[in-house]
Amino acid sequence: MSLSRRDFLKLATVAAGGTAISVPIFKSVMAMGKKPETVASNIPTFCEICFWNCGEIARVENGKVVKLEGNPTDPSSRGKLCARGNAGMGSLYDPDRLKHPMLNVGKRGEPKWKKVSWDEALGFIAEKMTKIKATYGPEAVALISHGTGGSFWKYLLKAYGSQNSTAPSFAQCRGPRDIGYTLTFGAGPGSPEQIDLANSKFIVLIGAHLGENAHNSQVQDFVEGIARGAKLVVVDPRFSTAAGKATWWLPIKPGTDIALLLAWINIIVQEKLYDKEYINKYAIGLKELKEEVKTYTPEWASKETEIPADIIVETVREMSRYKPSVVVHPGRHTAWYGDDTQRSRAMAILTALMGSWGREGGYYFPTKVAGIPEYPNLPSPPEPQRLKLSGDWPYAVEATTTSLRKTTITGKPYPVKGWIAYDCHILKTLPNQKETIEAIKNLDLMVVVDVLPYAHIDWADVILPECTYLERYDDLKVGKGKVLSVTIRQPVVQPMYESKPSWWMVRELGIKLGLEAYFPYKDIEEYLKARLDAKSIRFEELKEKGTITFPDTANPFITSGNEPEFDTDSGKIELYSKALKEQGFDPVPKYKRPEMPPEGYFRLLYGRSPLHTFSRTVNNQWLWELYKENELWINAKRAKALGFKNGEYVVLINQDGARSNRIKLKATERIREDCVYMVHGFGHNSKETKKAYKKGADDQSLITRYAIDPLMGGTGMRVNFVKIIKEA
Amino acid sequence: MPRYAMVIDQRRCIGCMACVVACKRENNVPEEHYRTRVVEIVEGTFPKVRMELRPELCNHCKNAPCVYNCPTGASYKKEDGIVLVNKKRCVGCKACIAACPYDARFIDPRNGAAHKCTFCEHRIKEGKEPACVTTCLSRARIFGDLDDPQSIVSKICAEKHLRILIAEAGTKPSVYYLSLQPLT
Structure with a gap:
């Protein structure tokens, strides 16, 4: 913002009038004809436009964010930001932002909004939550969240007595692959995925469209790998941007990925193309695997997938030439056909056969050093009285959004009467919007915490306007990749309108709920300082640098002195899963043709x-x-x-x-x-x-x-x- | 005196558009206008398809038609090779826009003057790279001084076969392309 000549003349008039001349105005008069000086600062923080949470530096001029750039010391950004990160101030300065707390004095779905004070909005929620707890128990209030601030809400719900904190990132997104890999290796592929793409010699993308999903450091590594000559197989019904870089594009018939994977696995075990030493040492179940996959020939798979049999053979033989420097990308949004955990299992088995888990150019092991301790001496939350809503699914390791929704409709196994939707557009995230609305209609309390008034706010009783990530502190980002890193989010400008950060809302609401013991710190700065102190990190230093990394804290690859551990039942990589067999599931993935579109569809x-x-x-x-x-x-x-x-x-x-x-x-x-x-x-x-x-x-x-x-x-x-x- | 140039390695470009937004924010480019873009070209029929991603910007031509077609002298070329517009001299006649074979210019609706890429001259002065280069996730954009034999752009220019866009226009661009099989 610069003073125009006209503005300047106005000031000069005031000065000439001789009344109430303040020093700055006097200075302005003296500086006549010169451009006013820009007050600029560069403040590090981290991005929230997506969950990659890239460390960045905000350039603030005269109180306005004018530019965002990657923080070179942050491992997620390495000094670069994607298009979305570059556009972060578009969220901050969006004129449509939610500006005030609001109560719905109309109906859900046909709202009439009344502007209220924070005290009134939080008081309304506290009263409802207290009533729900007394009538139905604390588990009757649940959270659906996505984003960094969600951790405060999750903490509040725990203190209140509910474990029903859900996130679509599990049942609608990463859950299947995390479980599939954990059943095989005893650990998931991580987020960011622990893949050594830059050093890979052979990369397989199955439906993953890197580049179109601009996960910053991962895209950097992917391109680096390709530029260094890695071969690339892209399995996708669509010629993605990544397919444009591929050595082989396999335009697979949608829904038949498991057929391709099983045929690949069959060829590998038949032709003994696997990493023999690695499999002998670290895996169990090769014999059973071989038996289970023997009918999945390339010719059979070709009929299912519509990929020529010779290409199926060629690609897997080539892949094995480059083992163990092979990345079969685990994918991210993997909730596709309902057999997704098994598809992820097949990808994990393929990864194991290539010997690439714990190998350079394959998967790396993240740092094992402890992260940043929690705030000291927080009271323990009340013992859960009832099971969290993870449905009847044995590997639902967390309460799931869809189980929560079903329970809210049926009241079984217990009633759910309150939802808090944090930074999560529940109508766009969950499948079957009618079911979501049906569930909301059963609630006594529906809270939406968000920055923008997208359509889901119409279903809220109360709206809490959160400030954007550029206006707030949040909890620390602790990165566990090849190094341990700690990144701070801090306000680069003050919150606009009446918006507030989640840590503040949660603390105020907690106090109204009589949970002040859970909030022994007066504000977020005190909270962050205490956490950082425990790791001997100076708060002020972190504020100045944005990110602090601890080099040499990881041992990413298997060596004679760095033997891997597999947290499975057998302590080994499970090509064949007894645990799955015992649960009544296929111990080795099987292919079942999904329903195909009818004529005209x-x-x-x-x-x-x-x-x-x-x-x-x-x-x-x-x-x-x-x-x-x-x-x-x-x-x-x-x-x-x-x-x-x-x-x-x-x-x-x-x-x-x-x-x-x-x-x-x-x-x-x-x-x-x-x-x-x-x-x-x-x-x-x-x-x-x-x-x-x-x-x-x-x-x-x-x-x-x-x-x-x-x-x-x-x-x-x-x-x-x-x-x-x-x-x- | 430096001689600035950009090499664009199309093999690396992943079409993420980070450059486009970074440029826009760095240079306060007016709404719905851009100083740089990424062009997507697709050839072939399913399933034999090829795609080229081509970041484009002002070519900072040595033989710049925008400069010699400018009737007021507003468009000019600096000794370091950067082509700029002096807003005060520009009358918005659009001769430069018509003359530019690369569609690299437009009229800024806020002041009526021609607007274009400056190679982020203001950043170069601070020792930084242009915003599009700094943010490029795939490191497809490489910027440097051709008069410095140690610079990466000099080395690439010496070692690789580079192409320029619309060579037949005779403009002698300072933006070079590294690509495997360019599509038409």
């Missing part, structure tokens, strides 16, 4: 754009400008046969009659004929988010059907079929 696939994070950035000026609406990718030949033109607007109707907003058609050679694809997160129906309003279609509105993973309760969402009609 396409399978609906969805994914990411590097310009958006889920549904949350569509209203961001700088990102919206570059990608305002999603498009429906359809094979060009099919589009022509159906009489559709590239660029025209169409509407989708799914197998259950659910109808989408209009969406622009993209006729392309980059996709198979049996499926269509769109970027997830569009089709916002709230007029309050002016830029996002009615732009593109909402994939989730068409995902009325989902396939539950019987191992861990994941919701496979690629089981919906759509037909395309002209826009009416």
Whole structure:
């Protein structure tokens, strides 16, 4: 912000009037004709536009954030930010932001908002929560969260007596692969994924579209690996950006990935292409595996996957040439078909056969050193009285969103009467929006904590406007990769409007709930200082540097002095899982052909754009400008046969009659004929988010059907079929 | 005197658009306008498809048509090779926009003057790289001084076969491309 000449003249007039001349104005007069000096500072913090949480430095000029750049010392960003991170101030300065706490004095779904004070809003919530606890028990209040501030809410719920903190990152996203890998190796692939892509010689992406999901450091490593000559197999019904870099693009028939994986595994064990020494030393179940997969020939898999048999053979033989420097990327959003844990198991088994777990160019072991201790001497939360809502799924290690939703509808095994949705657009995140709304209608309390008024706020009783990540402190980001790192989030500017950070809301609400013993610190700075003190890190130093790393704290690869440990029942890599057998599941993954789209229908696939994070950035000026609406990718030949033109607007109707907003058609050679694809997160129906309003279609509105993973309760969402009609 | 150049390694570009947004924020580029972009070119028919990702920006030509077509002298070339616009002299006649074969310029609706990439001259003065280079996740953009034989751009120019865009225009760009099989 600079003073214009006219502003300056106004000041000069005041000065000439001789009344109340303050020193700064006098100085301005003296500086006549010169540009006013810019007051600038560079403040480190970390990003929240996505969960990669990149360390960054904000340039603030005259109180305004003008630029964000990666912090070179942070392992997630290494001095670089993706398009979304660069656009972070678009969230801060979004004119549509939630500005005040509000109470819904109308109905849920047809809200009438009344501006209230923080005291009134939090008082309302405290009263309801107290009543729910007295009537139904503390477990009747649950959290659905995504994002760094969620940890404060989770803590509050624990102190209140509820373990029902859920996150869509489990059942709708990473859960299946984390369980599949844990069943095999005794540990998940981690987040960020512990893959040594930069040194890999052979990379396999199955549905993962790196580059379109711009997970910063991972994309950096991926490109580095490719640039150094790694071979790349991309298995994807769509010619993704990554496929454009691939040695082999395998345009697989959607839903048949397990057939390909089992054929690969069969060839490996038949032709003894596996890492013999590694398997002998670290794995069990090779004999059983061989027996279980022997019928999965390349010819059989070719019929299922529509990938030529010779390509199946060629790719796996090539892969084995480069073992153990092979990364079979574990994927991230893996809730596709309901057999996803088993697909992840197959990927983990393939990884094991290549000997790449704990090997350079494969998977690395994260640092084992202890992170940052919790705040000292916090009181223990009350003993849980009832089981958390993880459903009947034996490997649901946490309460799941969908079990919570089902319980809220049925009241079984116990009633749920309060939801807090933190930074999570529950209608866009969970499949079957009708079920979500049905559950909300059963609640006595629905709280939404968010930055923007996307459509889910319409279902709230109370809205708590959170300040953006650039205006607040949050808990520490402790990175456990090849090094241990600690990154701080701190306000780079003061909160706008009446918005507040979560730590403050939670503390105030906690006190109103009579839980002050759980908040012995007066503010977040005291809290952070105490945590850092325990690791001998100076708060002020961290504030100045943004990130502090502890080098040489990891031993990433297997050596004679660094033998791996596998936290499985057998203590070894389990190619064959007795534990699964005992639970009544397949000890080695089996292939079952999924239901295929009926005549005239396409399978609906969805994914990411590097310009958006889920549904949350569509209203961001700088990102919206570059990608305002999603498009429906359809094979060009099919589009022509159906009489559709590239660029025209169409509407989708799914197998259950659910109808989408209009969406622009993209006729392309980059996709198979049996499926269509769109970027997830569009089709916002709230007029309050002016830029996002009615732009593109909402994939989730068409995902009325989902396939539950019987191992861990994941919701496979690629089981919906759509037909395309002209826009009416 | 330095001679600034950029090499774009298209084999590395992953189309993440970080450069586009970083440039926009660094240079306060007006709404719906860009100083740089990433062009996506697709060839072939399913399943034999090829794709090229091509970041584009002002080529800071040695033989710059925008400069010699500018009637007021607003467009000029510095000794270090950077092509700039003197806003005070620009009358918004668009001769430069018509002359530029790279579609690298536009009129800034806020002041009516031609607007373009400056190679982030202000950052170079501070010893930094252009914003698009600093943020490039894939390190596809490499910036440096061709008069410094030790610079990475000099070494690449010496070792690799580089191409320039629309060579037939005779503009002698300072932006070079490293690509395997460019598509048309």
